[in-house]
Amino acid sequence: MAAKTPTMKDVARLAGVSVQTVSCVVNGTGSISTRTRQRVLRAIDELNYRPDPIARSMRTRQTRLIGLLVLDITNPVHSVIAEAVESAAHANGYKVILYNVSNSPERERESLEAVAEGLVDGLVIVNSVDRERTLRFLAEEEILSVLIDCQSDFSVPTVMVDNVRAGYVATEHLIRLGHRRIAHISGSAPMIISQQRLEGYRRALADHGLTYERVVYLMKASWDWDFASGYRAMRELLEGDPRPTAVFAASDQMAIGAYRAIVEAGLRIPQDISVVGFDDIEAAAYATPPLTTIRQPFTDMAASAVATLLRLMDGQRAEETLHILPFELVVRGSTAEAPQ
Amino acid sequence: MAAKTPTMKDVARLAGVSVQTVSCVVNGTGSISTRTRQRVLRAIDELNYRPDPIARSMRTRQTRLIGLLVLDITNPVHSVIAEAVESAAHANGYKVILYNVSNSPERERESLEAVAEGLVDGLVIVNSVDRERTLRFLAEEEILSVLIDCQSDFSVPTVMVDNVRAGYVATEHLIRLGHRRIAHISGSAPMIISQQRLEGYRRALADHGLTYERVVYLMKASWDWDFASGYRAMRELLEGDPRPTAVFAASDQMAIGAYRAIVEAGLRIPQDISVVGFDDIEAAAYATPPLTTIRQPFTDMAASAVATLLRLMDGQRAEETLHILPFELVVRGSTAEAPQ
DNA sequence: ACCGCAAAAGTGAACGTTCAATTGAACGTT
DNA sequence: AACGTTCAATTGAACGTTCACTTTTGCGGT
Numbered sequence: 001m002a003a004k005t006p007t008m009k010d011v012a013r014l015a016g017v018s019v020q021t022v023s024c025v026v027n028g029t030g031s032i033s034t035r036t037r038q039r040v041l042r043a044i045d046e047l048n049y050r051p052d053p054i055a056r057s058m059r060t061r062q063t064r065l066i067g068l069l070v071l072d073i074t075n076p077v078h079s080v081i082a083e084a085v086e087s088a089a090h091a092n093g094y095k096v097i098l099y100n101v102s103n104s105p106e107r108e109r110e111s112l113e114a115v116a117e118g119l120v121d122g123l124v125i126v127n128s129v130d131r132e133r134t135l136r137f138l139a140e141e142e143i144l145s146v147l148i149d150c151q152s153d154f155s156v157p158t159v160m161v162d163n164v165r166a167g168y169v170a171t172e173h174l175i176r177l178g179h180r181r182i183a184h185i186s187g188s189a190p191m192i193i194s195q196q197r198l199e200g201y202r203r204a205l206a207d208h209g210l211t212y213e214r215v216v217y218l219m220k221a222s223w224d225w226d227f228a229s230g231y232r233a234m235r236e237l238l239e240g241d242p243r244p245t246a247v248f249a250a251s252d253q254m255a256i257g258a259y260r261a262i263v264e265a266g267l268r269i270p271q272d273i274s275v276v277g278f279d280d281i282e283a284a285a286y287a288t289p290p291l292t293t294i295r296q297p298f299t300d301m302a303a304s305a306v307a308t309l310l311r312l313m314d315g316q317r318a319e320e321t322l323h324i325l326p327f328e329l330v331v332r333g334s335t336a337e338a339p340q
Numbered sequence: 341m342a343a344k345t346p347t348m349k350d351v352a353r354l355a356g357v358s359v360q361t362v363s364c365v366v367n368g369t370g371s372i373s374t375r376t377r378q379r380v381l382r383a384i385d386e387l388n389y390r391p392d393p394i395a396r397s398m399r400t401r402q403t404r405l406i407g408l409l410v411l412d413i414t415n416p417v418h419s420v421i422a423e424a425v426e427s428a429a430h431a432n433g434y435k436v437i438l439y440n441v442s443n444s445p446e447r448e449r450e451s452l453e454a455v456a457e458g459l460v461d462g463l464v465i466v467n468s469v470d471r472e473r474t475l476r477f478l479a480e481e482e483i484l485s486v487l488i489d490c491q492s493d494f495s496v497p498t499v500m501v502d503n504v505r506a507g508y509v510a511t512e513h514l515i516r517l518g519h520r521r522i523a524h525i526s527g528s529a530p531m532i533i534s535q536q537r538l539e540g541y542r543r544a545l546a547d548h549g550l551t552y553e554r555v556v557y558l559m560k561a562s563w564d565w566d567f568a569s570g571y572r573a574m575r576e577l578l579e580g581d582p583r584p585t586a587v588f589a590a591s592d593q594m595a596i597g598a599y600r601a602i603v604e605a606g607l608r609i610p611q612d613i614s615v616v617g618f619d620d621i622e623a624a625a626y627a628t629p630p631l632t633t634i635r636q637p638f639t640d641m642a643a644s645a646v647a648t649l650l651r652l653m654d655g656q657r658a659e660e661t662l663h664i665l666p667f668e669l670v671v672r673g674s675t676a677e678a679p680q
Numbered sequence: 681a682c683c684g685c686a687a688a689a690g691t692g693a694a695c696g697t698t699c700a701a702t703t704g705a706a707c708g709t710t
Numbered sequence: 711a712a713c714g715t716t717c718a719a720t721t722g723a724a725c726g727t728t729c730a731c732t733t734t735t736g737c738g739g740t
């Protein structure tokens with residue numbers, strides 16, 4: 001019984017015109033008399049015809065699909081970016097194929113391999129486990145792509161905030177509150193954004209003549225950036241002597257993980273220890289106390305990335321290869337004057 | 341210059357065989373002598389040939405793509421499910437197209453419309469803004485699909501936990517701690533899971549002869565389930581007199597939002613008010629205090645959904661249409677004996 | 681009347697793959 | 711030596727569109 005899905009041929013037959021005419025009506029190309037257009041449209045409606053995207057892609061050699069290669073979709077930062085990418089893509093008639101790397105180099109390789117099959121017209125990459133390899137692969141396979149939070153040496157356009165500056169501002173905020181012993185919980189060590197935020201932290205300390213520098217590096221990629229690693233890092237910091245009066249964490253999730261360690265140690269935020277995060281995820285405002293953090297314009301970043309990618313796919317070379325968007329320090333209740 | 345991507349024809353020419361032979365080698369079908377297979381493989385390697393997925397789909401009439409229609413990817417529950425769906429799909433050689441509904445009926449309709457174009461072989465739906473319409477559409481367009489957290493009256497397979505029972509267990513946990521005034525922050529009212537969790541709450545009260553019943557319903561879909569709505573709901577509850585000594589929130593996000601309202605009111609958790617959440621998202625364990633909650637087996641749910649969908653796409657009718665997976669009460673520091 | 685020209689519609693091929701049918705060769709059996 | 715069977719490989723068509731051309735129609739100007 002199951003009525004086979006109708007094709008253009010069926011529509012053409014019913015409307016008494018050629019297949020090509022139907023195609024023109026559907027795509028709004030060529031010139032069609034109003035009379036026949038009506039007939040065709042009625043036929044389309046009657047059969048509930050929908051053009052086959054596969055056949056169309058076959059012919060046009062483009063799929064109107066973009067890939068979204070994301071380090072870890074369960075990370076709130078990434079899921080917010082994913083939402084915005086999907087939204088921007090949708091607004092431009094593109095669909096999104098989700099490649100979730102799950103923090104695994106293996107999965108990243110597989111995903112890139114899958115992308116190289118040519119199913120997608122372009123690729124948005126949100127961070128990367130193995131940056132060098134990824135960039136090499138993109139170049140070799142000539143995959144049109146745009147990076148978010150993962151800078152390129154070559155010609156792949158990148159969207160980021162100025163992470164060095166942001167790290168500087170976050171740290172300086174603590175310094176201005178009188179803190180002299182400020183620690184830093186760094187993100188995954190090989191990642192550019194970790195390095196840049198760390199660099200900003202260091203520069204701020206240096207510019208203000210502070211010599212106390214304590215950094216916890218996180219090495220296991222699969223643990224990085226999340227609650228658990230922030231928790232473990234903070235415990236490590238609390239064992240140090242003298243212990244810091246303030247901490248700048250490279251992500252909000254790690255900051256909130258650090259909260260846990262601080263509270264467990266019987267210390268109070270911000271009376272005993274001030275905490276600054278990074279990202280301003282939704283949970284930051286609802287943490288106890290609300291988290292002071294650096295707000296990244298994730299939606300704008302994603303929109304900008306998609307816009308750039310669309311331009312690239314349109315054949316235009318990117319004019320500017322590095323798009324820097326503004327961040328913002330959001331002061332909440334997790335930071336206060338340094339204790340005496 | 342840009343070397344056009346090679347096709348089977350190129351491989352065939354180089355290897356000195358027919359196109360069909362190449363096809364057989366690539367797909368491992370038919371019988372090919374080891375000698376020619378070697379030759380073909382070498383040619384494939386030399387040209388860096390990759391089969392064109394579009395052309396393949398054109399012929400086979402299947403895309404090895406599944407759609408993931410998700411209410412709101414920024415919701416941690418949904419992003420965890422998305423991760424698991426993508427992972428399970430990947431493991432079975434499928435790719436995932438992400439349709440993010442963003443809590444909007446409009447977007448849900450558009451996404452379903454897009455799915456109906458026939459790009460995907462099947463669809464996983466994680467909750468729905470307009471359940472009735474969605475189910476009707478699926479039936480009309482004969483879209484193979486599986487639901488998560490969104491029950492069907494008809495024949496669409498569904499994966500869920502027993503939300504009534506879970507709501508009951510969560511409430512009973514509070515009752516056992518001696519609480520007599522227990523409020524409930526409900527999720528989006530039209531959603532099945534909201535209704536079921538509420539039902540469980542009510543039954544537990546009834547079974548234990550408690551008459552204090554206070555429910556905050558959230559109506560605006562775009563606000564539901566998140567921190568902000570939990571916060572607002574809790575403020576409302578705190579204005580009531582007598583105020584509850586315990587709250588069961590229909591999601592962890594709302595529970596954590598409620599935390600904020602409780603702390604702002606100068607009350608302590610759990611000494612003054614106990615809180616139970618639902619879902620056991622990662623943040624629950626790192627909240628201050630750690631949140632007692634109902635753990636849902638999201639990864640299993642997603643895996644089960646994908647497995648069912650694959651079976652469906654394989655032409656097998658679903659044997660069981662409702663898959664109920666086990667939940668678990670996780671007791672943490674947000675619940676304690678009722679104050680005197 | 682005739683020509684020219686634009687608008688409207690049609691035709692056949694092509695996109696890269698797989699399917700169904702077929703050929704050719706190799707080999708053992710009677 | 712003729713025959714059937716299996717294995718190896720080939721051939722031509724088809725999947726549903728769109729593209730590049732061609733044909734037909736209609737219409738105004740000289």
